[in-house]
Amino acid sequence: MEFRELSDGEWDAIKPFSPPKARVGRPRADDRLTIDGILYVLTTGCRWMDGYANPLWLL
Numbered sequence: 767m768e769f770r771e772l773s774d775g776e777w778d779a780i781k782p783f784s785p786p787k788a789r790v791g792r793p794r795a796d797d798r799l800t801i802d803g804i805l806y807v808l809t810t811g812c813r814w815m816d817g818y819a820n821p822l823w824l825l
Contacts, residue, residue, distance in 0.1 A: 769809045771802050 772780070777798055784797045806812075 767809050769806050772798065772805070777801075 780801065781797070787794060
């Protein structure tokens with residue numbers, strides 16, 4: 767199966783379920799990139815660490 771990033775419409779459907787941004791502490795990783803990274807691993811069947819070889823998934 768070939769991976770493709772979330773479309774804007776798909777992201778608009780998922781975005782309301784993401785937690786609110788914290789007021790203190792370390793800035794959060796971008797939610798959309800995080801979800802795309804998880805979907806990449808699940809779609810391609812690669813190991814989690816294999817995703818880090820591609821700079822797109824370095825969060």
